[in-house]
Amino acid sequence: MSAAISIPPHSLSIVVPFYNEEDNIAPLVKRVHEALVGYEHPWELVLVDDGSSDATVERALQSAKEYGPHVRIVELTRNFKQTAAMQAGIDAARGDVIVTMDGDLQNDPIDIPRMVARLLNEDLDLVAGWRQNRQDGLVLRKIPSKIANKLIARMTGVHLRDYGCSLKAFRGSVIKSVRLYGEMHRFIPAWLATVTTPRRIAQEPTTHHARTAGVSKYGISRTFRVILDLIAVYFFMRFRARPGHFFGGIGLVLTALSGLVLTWLGWVKFGLGENIGNRPLLIVAIGGLIAGVHFVTTGVLAELLARIYFESGTIRSYAARPERALAADEGWHKSA
Incomplete structure (x- = not known):
């Protein structure tokens, strides 16, 4: 056939x-x-x-x-x-x-x-x-x-x-x-x-x-x-070639949102004179800001790892024994 x-x-x-x-x-x-x-x-x-x-x-x-x-x-x-x-x-x-x-x-x-x-x-x-x-x-x-x-x-x-x-x-x-x-x-x-x-x-x-x-x-x-x-x-x-854009993008969004929330809470405290210490939103905003900074720094580290990966040699995912020599020729099958 x-x-x-x-x-x-x-x-x-x-x-x-x-x-x-x-x-x-x-x-x-x-x-x-x-x-x-x-x-x-x-x-x-x-x-x-x-x-x-x-x-x-x-x-x-x-x-x-x-x-x-x-x-x-x-x-x-x-x-x-x-x-x-x-x-x-x-x-x-x-x-x-x-x-x-x-x-x-x-x-x-x-x-x-x-x-x-x-x-x-x-x-x-x-x-x-x-x-x-x-x-x-x-x-x-x-x-x-x-x-x-x-x-x-x-x-x-x-x-x-x-x-x-x-x-x-x-x-x-x-x-x-x-x-x-x-x-x-x-x-x-x-x-x-x-x-x-x-x-x-x-x-x-x-x-x-x-x-x-x-x-x-x-x-x-x-x-x-x-x-x-x-x-x-x-x-x-x-x-793969730009992991910093993935992690950094998430970090920037979290940082920006947390910054806006903290700015508003600052205006509430100092502009309106209200107490914000017992507001859950304050904890959420601070946590979001910290997470955003972590994502940005993770993006930087990921960029460094990507550069090392692309510039390094190939690392194998297995280990094999030496191939057994069964005959002394090229080892190709060819039809007569």
Whole structure:
């Protein structure tokens, strides 16, 4: 199928993070190879083990030995969570195009050639998967996901129908310019919009399968984490390079309002001769003035931290073991 799609010359890296997915490793590697039979361009498969406590690493190594050195293994020293694992895979990827997907067999590798073709033929920086027919539980997955998608789109200005789909195709040079921390993998399109225009971000309908093995790592509690992360994303998208404007703006408003209230109370005391010592408004005004000064000084400190951040080197959010050398060649898969 991939051979029938016209795709400009490139090299492709497929990044798949795993955590306790020992029963899904071998089937996924097989499906990737079946989906890319006859693929005309060099490609590699980067499997990232996120500190699994089962036999995930052993199964991954078996697959690498079976299929060849283009199947690479990145082993994290402990469980750093999905975002850090995905960042580790992106750092290890060598392709001009990087595709990310889940390791639970719910994403279908058959969609990869079509997404890569659209990315390159339409000169995009990201093609995000859109699970039109989701095979998840209605209460625990679909409804919270729809709410989160609408909130994210509204607050970030990047309008996608499915932020939670891990199957995405990136232009390598662009995704490598973004650093992922915390649990920000679901906000990758929004982070990408900080280094490129939303016009170069598109979505593509993809196949979605029900999980057949392993245990889902997500639940209803993810909705609350999404809201907190969304606030952080909104702040970084609007004020990352100028945090002093955010904190300083709040501080100036509080200081101005408190100053007006204190001026009025001063006129009441000295102009009208009334006692203001027992008025709650006096305490509120003094508290507002102190808070305003704190916000202004916080803004100054935030500006200093932002300058240090932009001028410093990259700090990684994970630690990985040295990659195992499985064969002495370039490690790319090329069709005969």
